[in-house]
Amino acid sequence: MKVFPLAPLSTLFLAALAPNAGAQGxxxxxxxxxxxxxxxxxxxxxxxATDGPANGCxxxxxxxxxxxxxxxxxxxxxxxxxxxxxxxxDTTVAVYPDESCATAAPIVCNDxxxxxxxxVAFTAVAGVDYLVRVGGWNDVARGTATLTISSVTGxxxxxxxxxAPITGFGVFPMDTTQAMTEGVADGCGSGGQIFRDxxxxxTATVDGSTEVNTCQASFDTTxxxxxxxxCPTAAPIACNDDACSIQxxxxxxxxxxxxxxxxxxxxxxxxxxxxxxxxxxxSGVNCSSPPxxxxxxxxxxxxxxxYGGAAEMSAFALATTACNVxxxxxxxxxxxxxxxxxxxxxxxxxxxxxxxxGMSWLKHGxxxxxxxxxxxxxxxxxNQIMGIGCSDPYGATINGAQSGLGPRSExxxxxxxxxxxxxxxxxxxxxxxxxxxxxxxxVDPALHPTARYVVEGQYVTPDDAQAGNQNNNCSWADAQxxxxxxxxxxxxxxxxxxxxxPAIFAWRADDxxxxxxxxxxxxxxxxxxxxxxxxxxxxxxxxxxxxxxxTSARAARSLRVPVAAGSTVTGAAFHDVDYHSGxxxxxxxxxxxxxxxxxxxxxxxxxxxxDGNALRxxxxxxFTVTASAPxxxxxxxxxxxxxxxxxxxxxAAIVPGVPVLGERxxxxxxxxxxxxxxxxxxxxSAVVADDDLTxxxxxxxxxxxxxxxxxxxxxxxxxxxxxxxxxxxxxxxARFRSQVMSSGAEGRFSIPVxxxxxxxxxxxxxxxxxTWRFQCWFRDQLVFGITSSNFTDAVRVTFE
Numbered sequence: 001m002k003v004f005p006l007a008p009l010s011t012l013f014l015a016a017l018a019p020n021a022g023a024q025g026x027x028x029x030x031x032x033x034x035x036x037x038x039x040x041x042x043x044x045x046x047x048x049a050t051d052g053p054a055n056g057c058x059x060x061x062x063x064x065x066x067x068x069x070x071x072x073x074x075x076x077x078x079x080x081x082x083x084x085x086x087x088x089x090d091t092t093v094a095v096y097p098d099e100s101c102a103t104a105a106p107i108v109c110n111d112x113x114x115x116x117x118x119x120v121a122f123t124a125v126a127g128v129d130y131l132v133r134v135g136g137w138n139d140v141a142r143g144t145a146t147l148t149i150s151s152v153t154g155x156x157x158x159x160x161x162x163x164a165p166i167t168g169f170g171v172f173p174m175d176t177t178q179a180m181t182e183g184v185a186d187g188c189g190s191g192g193q194i195f196r197d198x199x200x201x202x203t204a205t206v207d208g209s210t211e212v213n214t215c216q217a218s219f220d221t222t223x224x225x226x227x228x229x230x231c232p233t234a235a236p237i238a239c240n241d242d243a244c245s246i247q248x249x250x251x252x253x254x255x256x257x258x259x260x261x262x263x264x265x266x267x268x269x270x271x272x273x274x275x276x277x278x279x280x281x282x283s284g285v286n287c288s289s290p291p292x293x294x295x296x297x298x299x300x301x302x303x304x305x306x307y308g309g310a311a312e313m314s315a316f317a318l319a320t321t322a323c324n325v326x327x328x329x330x331x332x333x334x335x336x337x338x339x340x341x342x343x344x345x346x347x348x349x350x351x352x353x354x355x356x357x358g359m360s361w362l363k364h365g366x367x368x369x370x371x372x373x374x375x376x377x378x379x380x381x382x383n384q385i386m387g388i389g390c391s392d393p394y395g396a397t398i399n400g401a402q403s404g405l406g407p408r409s410e411x412x413x414x415x416x417x418x419x420x421x422x423x424x425x426x427x428x429x430x431x432x433x434x435x436x437x438x439x440x441x442x443v444d445p446a447l448h449p450t451a452r453y454v455v456e457g458q459y460v461t462p463d464d465a466q467a468g469n470q471n472n473n474c475s476w477a478d479a480q481x482x483x484x485x486x487x488x489x490x491x492x493x494x495x496x497x498x499x500x501x502p503a504i505f506a507w508r509a510d511d512x513x514x515x516x517x518x519x520x521x522x523x524x525x526x527x528x529x530x531x532x533x534x535x536x537x538x539x540x541x542x543x544x545x546x547x548x549x550x551t552s553a554r555a556a557r558s559l560r561v562p563v564a565a566g567s568t569v570t571g572a573a574f575h576d577v578d579y580h581s582g583x584x585x586x587x588x589x590x591x592x593x594x595x596x597x598x599x600x601x602x603x604x605x606x607x608x609x610x611d612g613n614a615l616r617x618x619x620x621x622x623f624t625v626t627a628s629a630p631x632x633x634x635x636x637x638x639x640x641x642x643x644x645x646x647x648x649x650x651x652a653a654i655v656p657g658v659p660v661l662g663e664r665x666x667x668x669x670x671x672x673x674x675x676x677x678x679x680x681x682x683x684x685s686a687v688v689a690d691d692d693l694t695x696x697x698x699x700x701x702x703x704x705x706x707x708x709x710x711x712x713x714x715x716x717x718x719x720x721x722x723x724x725x726x727x728x729x730x731x732x733x734a735r736f737r738s739q740v741m742s743s744g745a746e747g748r749f750s751i752p753v754x755x756x757x758x759x760x761x762x763x764x765x766x767x768x769x770x771t772w773r774f775q776c777w778f779r780d781q782l783v784f785g786i787t788s789s790n791f792t793d794a795v796r797v798t799f800e
Contacts, residue, residue, distance in 0.1 A: 025067030025134060025147075027051060029101035032068035032131055035149075038075075043067060043083070043134050043145040050135070052102050057109040058092040058137045059715050059730055065142040066135030070098060073124040075151045080178070081132065082119035084270065088143035089136055090716065093118040098129035111137055112269075112716070117145075119269075121180070137716060155179045155198060160231040163199035163261060169280050171289065174198060174264055176272040181265070185663040186232065186652070188239040188518070189222040189267045191793075193663060196272040197265030201229055202279065204254035210279065211500065212262060213249040215291045217275035219266060220246040226261040227512075235515060235633055235652050237508075241267055242468075242520070249472065251501045253509045287325070287375035287389060293467025295326030296340060296386070298457045298475035299374045301497045305396030307431050309488020314440045315432040316491055317360070317400025318344045320457045321393040323374035324386045330463035332392070333384040334366025337420035340461035341365065341411055342399060343618045344436045345577075346479070346491075347503045348443075350451040352534050353544040354507040356577040356620040358438035361405040364422060365461075368392040403427065405434040409583055413617035414525040414553040416465030424582065431486070434581045443489050445481045452510055453479040453491065456503040458550075458618055470551050471526050474502035504528050504548040504620060517651040521640060525551025525617065529638070529651040533631035540568070541631055543656060545623040547615055547638065555614035555641040556649075558590070558602035559621075562636075562683060564629035564657030569594050574601055575622035576613065584611045590621075597658070597683075597694070597750065599625060606642045614641035629657030635681070637698065647676040648699045658683050661693070662797035666716070666728035666775075669793040673781045674701045674747055680776050680792035683750075687800045688768050691755050697776040697792050698748035706743065706778025708736040708751055710758055714773055714796070724780055725791035729773050734760040743778065755799075771798040 024044040026033045028051050035041055048065045056063035073079065083091040094109040096102040107130070108120040116137070124130065136142050155175070157164040159182050166172055176196045183199075185192040204210065214221040224236035237260075238252035246267070254260065266272050278286045303319040320342055324330055331338035341362040348355050368386040370377045375389035386392060398404075406422030424434075441447055456476040464470055478495035498505065507530055508514040520526045530546040547559060563569060572592040579585045586609060590601040601623055603613045615621050634655035640647050646668070652660075661682040668677035676699040684692040695708050715730020736759055741749035757763040758772075766772060773796045780790040 025069050027067055029068045029131065032070040034070045034072070036072040036074060038149045038151055041069065041147045041149065043147050045135060045142045046144065048135070048142065052133055055102070055105055056092060056094045056133065057111045058135065059717070061731065063092045063094060063133055063135040064137070064139045066133050069132040069147070071130050071132050071149065073126055073128055073130065075124060076126045077123065077151060078121055079124040079149065079151055080119065080121045081147060081149050083117045083134065083145045083147060084119055085146050085148055087117045087145035089145070090116040090138070090141040091118045091145055092135055092137050093120050094133045095120055095122055096131040096133065098131050102131055102133065111714070116716070157199050158182060160199045160261060160263070163201040165201045165203070167203045168205040172200070172277050172279065174277055175274045176265060177274060179265070179272065181269070183263055184232070186235050187222060187224040187263065188241045189265065191664040191667050194222045194224060194263055194265040195267070195269045197263050200262040200264070202260050202262050204256050204258050204260065210254040211249060211251045213247070213278050213286070214264070214275055215247045215249060216289055217247050217273070219273050219275070220268070220271040221248045221275065222265055222267050223248045223250050224263040225250055225252050226263065229259045229261065232261065240518060251505070290325055290327040290388070291469060293326050293469060294324055294328045294330035294386070294463045295467065295469035295472070296322050296324055296330065296459050296461055296464045297374070297472055297500050298459060298497070299323040299391055299499060301455060301457055301475060301477040301493060303396050304455065304479060304491045304493055305400050306485045306488070306490035307400065307435060308486025309440050310430050310432050312440050313432050313437050314443060314488030315435040315437055316346065317396045317435055318455055318457050319394065319396040320399060321371070321373055321391055322459055323391045324388060325374055326467065326469060327388060328467070329380050329388060330386045330461065331384070332365060332368035332386045334364060337418060338462055339365045340459045341406065341418065342394070343408065343458040343460070344399065345456040345503065345618065346436060346438050347454045347456065347506070347620065348448065348451050349454065349507055349510050350448055352511065352532060353622060353624065354504060354530070354546045354620065355575050355622050357442045358436055359577055359618065360436035361434040361581060362408055362411060363394065363399045364404050364406055365394070400435050402429060402434050407583055408616070408618060409585065411460055412553045413460050413551040414465065414470065416460050416462035416470065429581070437580050440488050443481055443491065453481070454503045454506040455479045455493070472500040474550060475499045476501070476503040476506050502528065502548055502550050504530050504546055507546065515652070515654055517653060519638065519649040519651045520552070521554065521644060521646040521649060524554050524644065527552050527556060527638060527649065529636060529653055531653040533654050536626065540626050540628050541656065542571070542624065542626050543631070543654070545636070545653070546620055547623070548620040549615045549617050551617055553617065553642070554644055555616045556638045557605055557612070557614050557641040558600055558639040559623055560598050560600040560637040560639070562598045562634060562655050562658035563594070563627055565597055567627050567629040567656055569599055569625060569627050571624065571626040572599070573624040577619055585616070586611055586613050588613050612641070627656035631655070632657055632659040634658050635660045643675065645671065645676065648679060650679065659685070661686050662795045664793055664795050666726060667793040669791055670725040672701055672724070672790040674699060678776065678778070678790065678792040680774060680795050682774060682795045682797050686797055688755055688766055693753040693755060694750050695753060695774055695776070696748065696750035697778070700743040700747045700778050701780060702743060702745055702747050704743045704779045705740055706749070706776055707740045709775045709777055710734040710736070711773050712770065723789040723791065724782070725789070727775070727791060728794040729775055732760055734758045766799050768800050771796055
């Protein structure tokens with residue numbers, strides 16, 4: 001415990017009695033300021049000293065610069081106390097029994113529950129006094145705050161074990177105001193956690209794609225959907241954070257009569273409130289409560305035009321009917337750059353994998369109609385504007401007209417912006433030129449008798465993108481071969497349109513064991529990662545990965561999959577899709593390597609070749625490998641192609657024998673000289689007896705040195721010792737200095753951790769039930785080449 005110089009006793013006594021004399025709240029526990037009932041109570045620690053014992057939850061267990069209240073409860077039940085509404089510093093709050101000035105352990109204590117502010121909840125008894133201690137996390141944290149005390153009536157469905165039952169489609173009111181964070185960190189909020197979550201058990205009444213959205217909520221929402229009624233032990237079948245601005249929309253295939261757990265919450269601890277969730281058929285259409293701004297979707301893919309073939313390729317075009325399901329009109333003017341462009345793609349699902357077979361150039365739209373396919377159209381009075389609720393059909397021959405097809409390379413899918421006039425405008429060519437091109441043998445039913453074919457359309461338009469509604473612009477439908485056509489083969493639509501989701505979700509509809517995760521870098525579009533493991537029956541498993549770039553303008557250049565040490569890896573394969581008709585991109589296959597506990601497919605970065613074979617928007621690349629390690633729930637890394645602030649994305653996936661452990665916090669870390677925040681992951685087993693824990697740091701500067709840190713305590717120190725980063729550990733910190741590593745040419749390194757000897761003095765063994773925190777320190781460079789240091793984010797792991 002730190003020793004602080006005390007003011008003269010008379011001064012302290014007067015300060016304790018006068019609430020505005022230096023501290024609102026008494027500076028000494030023995031003179032705790034009396035308060036009662038619920039309400040908002042001002043706090044001022046500006047001149048407070050540290051009085052109480054180090055049995056709290058601040059730095060090294062101490063609550064610094066603390067002031068005291070003696071609160072008399074007027075209620076029996078759950079009471080919440082917090083500084084979330086207003087505090088100028090990093091607060092800590094503890095509540096003690098009213099006895100001998102906090103010599104007993106606190107009833108409850110919290111440091112960071114709403115950002116750097118604090119929230120505690122405990123069961124109070126009417127008429128009983130409690131000591132409330134408010135202070136700073138460390139010795140420099142002091143200032144003013146408001147202590148809000150409220151009675152919590154409770155949220156009946158605050159746990160997954162007691163979900164509220166709901167059925168069918170409709171609008172369902174929800175409230176997370178008083179909810180606690182209960183579920184595991186397997187979602188898609190901050191650090192994988194969904195905060196202040198509530199649970200609903202939803203029963204499907206019909207088969208088909210189902211959408212759940214909170215697009216009208218006033219805070220940053222997150223939704224996860226789990227299969228079945230039991231508390232989840234596996235990853236969610238659907239999870240989303242931001243799909244309609246910072247609100248949420250998820251789509252998943254439902255089966256009539258089945259039940260699904262819906263987990264509703266916020267992206268972080270401060271995100272909560274009253275809202276409504278809309279559950280509807282998977283079109284994403286809710287005409288009575290439209291999303292804000294223009295929102296274009298493909299409401300129908302009604303037909304395919306088969307043009308025949310040339311050069312062993314067959315050509316197609318899709319009919320598309322667009323709907324504006326938003327609450328604002330959108331420009332639809334074919335004579336300038338304010339109109340939609342329409343991409344068309346074809347996929348095949350076969351032998352447990354999905355492959356993209358072909359793509360088209362982009363149809364440039366013009367002149368919107370005033371149909372009412374999705375909602376009731378409000379006629380805007382001009383065909384250069386798409387009205388609210390209106391639909392606009394383009395026939396397959398219109399979408400296949402070569403003169404109106406422009407290159408994908410000119411379009412930014414995230415902003416919706418493109419050059420106008422577009423390249424090769426008005427140009428025509430042979431039968432396959434610019435159209436949806438597919439190798440004829442790939443759609444030959446004699447060569448692929450068990451294949452399932454899926455067509456996909458995608459709209460991109462500036463108005464929709466500016467409103468933040470660009471991530472629901474894909475739809476897909478089944479197709480089937482229908483015989484020879486003029487030197488090629490033909491296709492026909494063979495099923496209903498699945499609205500608002502890309503064709504990678506057809507893979508999961510075909511095989512429920514497929515896992516799909518969605519990730520995005522800040523200020524960029526979404527990428528979907530699909531994974532599936534197939535047991536070969538001989539002690540090996542075939543792993544299939546599909547990565548679909550829906551709207552990422554920065555694209556991706558590598559997929560890195562962890563693999564258990566000692567595993568045999570064979571049969572690696574890569575499948576992309578060919579650009580054509582003069583698009584500038586290089587089609588060189590991604591190189592495959594295995595090293596340092598991971599296998600990776602990669603193409604050179606943007607600095608090497610800006611026209612390299614990156615995974616660009618509207619394309620899906622497939623990856624196959626066979627490994628001797630069994631499948632586990634883990635994570636894969638995607639490195640983005642074009643430079644930006646966040647260069648590495650991590651997606652949940654099925655991987656060969658290397659599970660990801662724990663929960664990340666203090667994320668993202670401070671950006672280092674590589675231009676990205678460094679990331680730490682814990683891999684292996686949380687069972688102490690297995691002694692199988694590996695710590696892996698990535699996105700560090702190249703060829704820098706560093707080592708791992710560990711502690712039983714969390715903490716926060718901004719830029720300690722002149723570092724550029726933040727230390728997120730507290731208490732006694734172990735330093736793995738005997739395992740100093742170099743980040744090498746990849747900006748990453750990993751170390752195995754001996755759980756029987758964590759390097760503190762004396763060396764300490766990890767015990768079952770303990771939660772350890774880990775972080776990585778590394779050398780970094782300031783501007784002008786001055787040497788400094790930085791940190792990754794941190795991970796907490798609870799051992800068994």
